[in-house]
Every structure is written in structure tokens, then in C-alpha cells.
Amino acid sequence: MNTPSASDGIPTRIGIVGSGLMGRGIAQIAAQAGLTVHLFDKQPGAAAEARSAIAGTLSRLADKGKLAPAARDAAVSQLQVAETLASLTGCEVVVEAIVEDLEAKRSLFRQLEEVVADTCILATNTSSLSVTAIASTCRLPGRVAGFHFFSPVPLMKVVEVIDSVLGEAQVGDTLAHLARHLGHRPVRTRDTPGFVVNHAGRGYLTEALRVLGEGIAEPADIDRILRGAGFRMGPFELFDMIGLDVSHPVMESIYEQYYQEPRYRPSPITRQRLAAGLLGRKSGRGFYRYADGKVMPEPQPTPPQPGSMPIWVSGRDPALSERVHGLLRAGGAQLDEQPRPGSGSACIVLPVGQDATAAALAEGLDPRRCVALDPIFLDGPPTLMRTPVTTPAARDAVWGALARGAAQPVLIHDSPGCVAQRVLAMIVNIGCDMAQQRIATPDDIDGAVTLGLGYPQGPLALGDRLGATTVLHILDALHDFYRDPRYRPSPWLIRRARLGVSLLTPEA
Ligand SMILES: NC(=O)c1ccc[n+]([C@@H]2O[C@H](COP(=O)([O-])OP(=O)(O)OC[C@H]3O[C@@H](n4cnc5c(N)ncnc54)[C@H](O)[C@@H]3O)[C@@H](O)[C@H]2O)c1
Structure with a gap:
């Protein structure tokens, strides 16, 4: 001592x-x-x-x-x-x-x-x-x-x-x-409301609720994707652990204290579930069900057989398309390696910030044959996104092939920024804006978040890993798509992306 x-x-x-x-x-x-x-x-x-x-x-x-x-x-x-x-x-x-x-x-x-x-x-x-x-x-x-x-x-x-x-x-x-x-x-x-840790935590939880509220994916799928992106717990596992009686009032309080700042906007989903008493682990049922304090397993969809449709991959980024070819080959898929897809091929697009629909149309592809794969988070379970008109045959060809060659994919509905891109971009943007507001130094923001929230990295280092310009691009795409100020990029991010410097760079 x-x-x-x-x-x-x-x-x-x-x-x-x-x-x-x-x-x-x-x-x-x-x-x-x-x-x-x-x-x-x-x-x-x-x-x-x-x-x-x-x-x-x-x-x-x-x-x-x-x-x-x-x-x-x-x-x-x-x-x-x-x-x-x-x-x-x-x-x-x-x-x-x-x-x-x-x-x-x-x-x-x-x-x-x-x-x-x-x-x-x-x-x-x-x-x-x-x-x-x-x-x-x-x-x-x-x-x-x-x-x-x-x-x-x-x-x-x-x-x-x-x-x-x-x-x-x-x-x-x-x-x-x-x-x-x-x-x-x-x-x-x-x-300031929420100080550092409770303020920085808004991005992960509220954006996951946005994704759920928009019908893009189910809680267990969102959790799997975000665990695959490096988080110890998915947002809905976290809600269940904390209890909605604690987490929902914090979301409301920070939103109100910041005069209804759209970046922190809570969701009616948690308000209703709180009213219903679905608090989480402590009440035996939250986003998951619990028996004897243990989570009950969720049924997993069985991946389809890949079928005989050849698969074509967007060549916009040759290194990336080669990596996806590797995953597909490992799954025994028949590849269409022509510069443009054949008329009977399923197509994989690799959008950053865009949804599958926009990515398909931007490349002049038939959206009925397109499936998008999140190209940023290929180390975890692949996130596959279909357009509203993707045929079951095209979907199953890609899903089945990737399920054989990589971790079990997570199939979601169309979303600009898939799931992980948009959630991480929100975390980075909120961290940047906290630095901009001088709530704490950049180093302290990252230190508090890694120690207080257990994130794999602080928001600013996370933004550096993804690339400040990539994060800015994702936010701009979300902002254009939804026309919601929730996604407006922080001045801190815009300037450091333009200058090509680390997001941890303090003001001179
Ligand atoms: N629980 C958490 O995870 C957590 C985390 C960070 C901060 N906090 C904050 O810490 C504070 C305490 O939280 P807690 O979870 O330990 O609460 P608690 O209910 O476990 O303990 C509060 C204690 O304070 C005593 N008390 C209440 N009014 C008092 C008074 N006027 N004078 C003397 N004793 C009084 C109560 O008898 C009780 O023993 C709160 O402000 C809370 O917001 C809690």
C-alpha cells in the first residue's frame, strides 16, 4: 500500500x-x-x-x-x-x-x-x-x-x-x-450532458435502434454484425444487460438536455418495450428471452444451397473484388469473371455508404440480380444486403456460396451503410463532435470510451482505422439519403479528413 x-x-x-x-x-x-x-x-x-x-x-x-x-x-x-x-x-x-x-x-x-x-x-x-x-x-x-x-x-x-x-x-x-x-x-x-462516456455511447445504441426500427435487420443479426466488427457485446445484448429501465431514460435525458439534437434521438421501440416491462435480463425477457439467467438460443436460418447461377463481382476496386472472389471460390461458386456480368449471373456490389439499390443502379446493373456485400467488414460474418427486387435465386446463389466459403453471412434488407458502416460512422462522428465542443481532449475521449464502454478502440482511433475520408463519405451518403441532420458530419471530422490528418489531432 x-x-x-x-x-x-x-x-x-x-x-x-x-x-x-x-x-x-x-x-x-x-x-x-x-x-x-x-x-x-x-x-x-x-x-x-x-x-x-x-x-x-x-x-x-x-x-x-x-x-x-x-x-x-x-x-x-x-x-x-x-x-x-x-x-x-x-x-x-x-x-x-x-x-x-x-x-x-x-x-x-x-x-x-x-x-x-x-x-x-x-x-x-x-x-x-x-x-x-x-x-x-x-x-x-x-x-x-x-x-x-x-x-x-x-x-x-x-x-x-x-x-x-x-x-x-x-x-x-x-x-x-x-x-x-x-x-x-x-x-x-x-x-455537459452525459459527460464523455455516456455521451459517446449514444452512437452505438441509437443507430442500432434506427436500423431495427427501419426493418433492416433483427436484433440478433445486428448484434452478430457488430460483434464481428470488434465489439464485445452487440447493442441489443447490451440493452438487455443494462436494463431498459436504466438505458431508455438516459437516452431521453441526453437528447432533451441537448435540446433535441438529432444525433442522440431515442427510439419509440425502447419506450414501448419499457412500458411493456421487457427490461432485459432482470425481467427474463428483453430483446432476447432468458431462462434461469441464461439467454435462450435464437433459431438460425439455414443457408440455402448455392444453385448453379454464376456470380459476378463488381470490379470497381480490383483488390477487393479479388478478395471476394477468394471467398466465393472457397465456397465452390462458379465465377463470372467477365468485365460485365452475363445475362444469367448474380451480381455482387460492394457499396460504401450507399445501399444495394443505389450501388446496383450506379453500375448500370439489373437490381433484380444484385446483392450487396459490406466490403469494409469482411473479417467478421459477411453482411449481405438485397435490393427490394432481388430475386430469391440471386440472393440464394450469393448467400449459399458465401456460407460455404466464409463465416455464416447475415442477410439484411437494404440500408445505406449496411449496418456496421453506419453504426461506426455515428460513433466516430459523435466522438469528433465531442472533441470539437472541447468536452475533453481527443486522447481523453478515446481513453474514456475504451475503458468506460469497452469498445475495441476509442471513436477517434476507430475513425482513423476506417479512414476519416471514408467515414465522411459514409455520413455524407447517409445524410443525402435520409435528408436527416442526424447524419451531418462534425466540423472536426470534415477538417481533418480534408487535411488528411489523424482524428486525434488536437487544435494547434
Ligand atoms: N449504479 C451505477 O452503476 C452508477 C454508476 C455511476 C454513477 N452512479 C451514481 O452514483 C450515485 C449512487 O448510486 P448507487 O448506485 O451507489 O446508489 P445506491 O442506491 O446503491 O446507494 C445510495 C446510498 O445512498 C444512501 N443515501 C441516499 N440519500 C442519502 C443522503 N441524503 N445522505 C446519506 N446517504 C444517503 C442510501 O441509503 C444508499 O445506501 C448516484 O448519483 C448514481 O447516479 C451510479
Whole structure:
């Protein structure tokens, strides 16, 4: 244990108010980092119970060999139950993790100001309230900041340090310093709705709902495609895990707090399902069904036999068409390798940003014989898209051949940007706009998203991997198609794509 001393500039004595899920987690890591922790809860006995629970957790870690017994004993000895708020008098920092209610938090901070020294920092773990609004009724609003941890606190190694409009910079500096001492990455964030992590998460969830709402694909198909694009969990698996009682209000709240910004527009699908009680795992049924806490398997469509139709592949990008030829050959397909398709061939188009219909017409092909394959995400299950008039024979020829030569394809209806292209473009665009609004630095946005949301990369690095011009092209195509400002590209993206520089490039 690396006990802080006053000379490090790291607080040595911390108060935690609210000993529920979050307060316990924060108390545990603070005690393990050598701080003296005073734990208070308004519910009689709750803080003592939390102390026992933390001691139990630390003992289990010691039993598994993940913590030295001496470190466990030292951490437990740092935990003190505060019987009254007045016991927090000597704390240098107090973190509140009480009920998510503005008036309750304001009232608590005003009471704390009667107890602690004027130099004591008052930090809130709020996930959705304005830190500025909490600070505004304090006698010394400059000492109030957000300190937003994620659950489970000991494992989620990131914390948003939120500077309120009324905040003093050194308050955030001290909290950032403390966060590092606790083993967490501090992400310095402006006081904006959803801060970084909950704001950045809008792209994945709301665009997946758009795709579902438009009848493009079913939840399990969307999940498979996005897992194939590198996400640990598909968006609908995630909805089921979080519970719609939590996720739907967050979507509504961020949308409303941003004055109905179309990029964050929620969906009536989740509102209705919430009203129906289809919350997810916790209620036994969400987008999936659960029995004994385990997801029940979804029936998988059986791929058809490929048939005898030759398959022609668009040659617009020769390297790409060669790659698709390879997949088709592996499936034993008969290829039509002429520059233009023969009259009896099924055709594969490879659209970026366009739908299958537009891609077929742009190449002067017969849309009845066309199937589109998402060319960007060929490493996962191939996404196949038909036009509204694609014949079953052409569809089955391509589907059957790819099912033999690659991972089981996912067959969807027509969509500009397929599924993964448009969802990822939304994630990148929202990340770019957060950088544009200076909500956090580009590095911090990416760091917070990888640690807080578990994405394979942060939105800006993801945009660099896809290519800023490609992302811009996908968004422009979506914007033209839907004429919906939801898809308008962020100035941050437009400029960096034009300049040919990384999306992580900060302003000079
Ligand atoms: N649960 C999460 O995943 C999560 C993640 C990040 C942030 N948060 C935020 O952290 C805060 C706490 O959330 P939680 O999930 O730990 O809640 P919780 O319900 O598990 O715990 C809240 C605790 O606060 C106590 N309490 C309520 N009002 C109090 C008061 N005025 N004074 C003292 N104690 C009081 C309650 O008795 C309870 O023990 C909320 O602001 C929440 O939005 C939660």
C-alpha cells in the first residue's frame, strides 16, 4: 500500500457519503490506496454493513491470492464508519454517492459546508445531473467538481473529473491526482450532458435502434454484425444487460438536455418495450428471452444451397473484388469473371455508404440480380444486403456460396451503410463532435470510451482505422439519403479528413 502523505498533494482523508453500490466501490479503492476513509449513510446501520461487505470482498481477494493478507488488513483498518455527517469534519475531500436527485445532492452539500473546512473538495458521483447545478447553491461553489466512477468501481479503471462552470481548476487537478493514486485514469471533462462516456455511447445504441426500427435487420443479426466488427457485446445484448429501465431514460435525458439534437434521438421501440416491462435480463425477457439467467438460443436460418447461377463481382476496386472472389471460390461458386456480368449471373456490389439499390443502379446493373456485400467488414460474418427486387435465386446463389466459403453471412434488407458502416460512422462522428465542443481532449475521449464502454478502440482511433475520408463519405451518403441532420458530419471530422490528418489531432 502506497499511503499518501500531505506532501504528495494527494488527500489523505476522504469522506464518502452514501454507502450503496458506488460508495462501497469508491471506499474500497480509497482504503486500498492507503487513504483514511470515513463512510456515512443516512440509513442507520448501512455504513457499517458496507464496511463488512468491503472487508468480505477484500478477504475473498486475499483467499484467491490477488491481495496480500497484510494489504487486506491494512485496507480494512483504513475504513471508518461515520455515525454522523459531522464526523467528516477533518476530510480533505468528500465524495457523495447518494440518490440521483438534484435537491438531495444540493442539500447534502450545503450541510457538508457547515461541517468541513473551506479547503475541502466536495465531489459528486452523479451520472446525469449538472455538476454546475449542484455547485450553484453552495457557499463556495468553486470547490465542487464531478468525480464520476463506473460500476464495478474497482474494475472500471476510469473516472471522469468534471469541471463545473463555477469550478476552480486546482480542484479538478487534485481529483485527477487522487484518481491516479487510486489506480484509475482520470478523464478531465467539461460539465455537459452525459459527460464523455455516456455521451459517446449514444452512437452505438441509437443507430442500432434506427436500423431495427427501419426493418433492416433483427436484433440478433445486428448484434452478430457488430460483434464481428470488434465489439464485445452487440447493442441489443447490451440493452438487455443494462436494463431498459436504466438505458431508455438516459437516452431521453441526453437528447432533451441537448435540446433535441438529432444525433442522440431515442427510439419509440425502447419506450414501448419499457412500458411493456421487457427490461432485459432482470425481467427474463428483453430483446432476447432468458431462462434461469441464461439467454435462450435464437433459431438460425439455414443457408440455402448455392444453385448453379454464376456470380459476378463488381470490379470497381480490383483488390477487393479479388478478395471476394477468394471467398466465393472457397465456397465452390462458379465465377463470372467477365468485365460485365452475363445475362444469367448474380451480381455482387460492394457499396460504401450507399445501399444495394443505389450501388446496383450506379453500375448500370439489373437490381433484380444484385446483392450487396459490406466490403469494409469482411473479417467478421459477411453482411449481405438485397435490393427490394432481388430475386430469391440471386440472393440464394450469393448467400449459399458465401456460407460455404466464409463465416455464416447475415442477410439484411437494404440500408445505406449496411449496418456496421453506419453504426461506426455515428460513433466516430459523435466522438469528433465531442472533441470539437472541447468536452475533453481527443486522447481523453478515446481513453474514456475504451475503458468506460469497452469498445475495441476509442471513436477517434476507430475513425482513423476506417479512414476519416471514408467515414465522411459514409455520413455524407447517409445524410443525402435520409435528408436527416442526424447524419451531418462534425466540423472536426470534415477538417481533418480534408487535411488528411489523424482524428486525434488536437487544435494547434
Ligand atoms: N449504479 C451505477 O452503476 C452508477 C454508476 C455511476 C454513477 N452512479 C451514481 O452514483 C450515485 C449512487 O448510486 P448507487 O448506485 O451507489 O446508489 P445506491 O442506491 O446503491 O446507494 C445510495 C446510498 O445512498 C444512501 N443515501 C441516499 N440519500 C442519502 C443522503 N441524503 N445522505 C446519506 N446517504 C444517503 C442510501 O441509503 C444508499 O445506501 C448516484 O448519483 C448514481 O447516479 C451510479
